[in-house]
Amino acid sequence: xxxxxxxxxxxxxxxxxxxxxxxxxxxxxxxxxxxxxxxxxxxxxxxxxxxxxxxxxxxxxxxxxxxxxxxx
Numbered sequence: 411x412x413x414x415x416x417x418x419x420x421x422x423x424x425x426x427x428x429x430x431x432x433x434x435x436x437x438x439x440x441x442x443x444x445x446x447x448x449x450x451x452x453x454x455x456x457x458x459x460x461x462x463x464x465x466x467x468x469x470x471x472x473x474x475x476x477x478x479x480x481x482x
Contacts, residue, residue, distance in 0.1 A: 412474045417447055418467040425460030426467065434471070443469045 415434035419427045429450070447466035450456065456463055 412476070414472045415443070415469060416472050417443070417469050419447070419451070419463040420465035420467050421458055422461035422464050427456075427458040427460055427463060429456070430472070438471065
């Protein structure tokens with residue numbers, strides 16, 4: 411099962427931008443996530459089509475299951 415941590419940010423133009431981290435260390439420490447998101451915003455290294463990242467909005471774990479079926 412593939413897991414990723416999705417970080418959701420508000421941008422300077424009022425939109426939402428997401429950064430996804432594959433295979434995050436578990437269990438998730440929300441304080442570390444908050445601090446990391448604040449550091450990402452402060453570093454100002456990501457600029458999206460919706461502008462710079464200006465606020466941490468949310469974080470969530472995404473789990474993805476894939477089942478392959480042979481058809482031949």
